[in-house]
Amino acid sequence: xxxxxxxxxxxxxxxxxxxxxxxxxxxxxxxxxxxxxxxxxxxxxxxxxxxxxxxxxxxxxxxxxxx
Numbered sequence: 252x253x254x255x256x257x258x259x260x261x262x263x264x265x266x267x268x269x270x271x272x273x274x275x276x277x278x279x280x281x282x283x284x285x286x287x288x289x290x291x292x293x294x295x296x297x298x299x300x301x302x303x304x305x306x307x308x309x310x311x312x313x314x315x316x317x318x
Contacts, residue, residue, distance in 0.1 A: 261301045267294045289318060 254261075271294060275287035 252304065254310075255303055257301065257308065258310075261298070261305060264294055264301060268298060291307045 268291065271287050271290040275291065278284055278287065306309065
């Protein structure tokens with residue numbers, strides 16, 4: 252994976268997490284709560300994986316998951 256591609260994947264995954272968090276906070280329908288919960292879980296796992304890849308490649312830009 253190229254560095255630029257990895258960086259783009261990290262940024263896109265972070266956006267996915269931010270959107271899912273925002274939507275999760277606003278929905279009341281049980282099916283949508285489940286959907287955003289699963290989306291957050293999956294995106295969080297992907298984000299951690301990508302950060303490990305970035306660390307392995309020597310990235311130094313801090314990217315953190317909002318908690």
